[in-house]
Amino acid sequence: MIKNILKGFAVMATMLALGMTTFTSKASAATTPMDLCTGTVLKVETRKSQVFCTKMVQDMMNIAHVHYIGWQQHPHWPFVATDGDFYKQTEKAVVAYQFNQVMRGSPIAADGIVGPNTWDAIKVDCGRWGVWYCRPV
Numbered sequence: 001m002i003k004n005i006l007k008g009f010a011v012m013a014t015m016l017a018l019g020m021t022t023f024t025s026k027a028s029a030a031t032t033p034m035d036l037c038t039g040t041v042l043k044v045e046t047r048k049s050q051v052f053c054t055k056m057v058q059d060m061m062n063i064a065h066v067h068y069i070g071w072q073q074h075p076h077w078p079f080v081a082t083d084g085d086f087y088k089q090t091e092k093a094v095v096a097y098q099f100n101q102v103m104r105g106s107p108i109a110a111d112g113i114v115g116p117n118t119w120d121a122i123k124v125d126c127g128r129w130g131v132w133y134c135r136p137v
Helices: 002-008 010-017 051-068 088-103 116-129
Strands: none
Touching: 051 088, 051 116, 088 116
């Protein structure tokens, strides 16, 4: 469990390894790392095509798990490895997050696809919890 959470912090090392300490002119309109992914649709079929955005979602699902449920394992909301591979465990965590948002009154479909409404909810939670993805660069 803690091993998977620690893997979540590996995304920062990945960003540094990819040279993403500053953003290029292509991403000059982005003010936070999360802005680079807003508008990207992630689902099981995307697999490894959007590694950075997938790792960010995986990391945020683990952080949300801790904030909403705590550190204990939950059968419907697994901790996921932040490996950049949007596969079944990530989809299951996204569905659980979306369902949690629906229960809180958000207009999200619990379909396991990270689309515009899910990104909006993630951005709100990210800012509320002070996660570095939402801090200006």
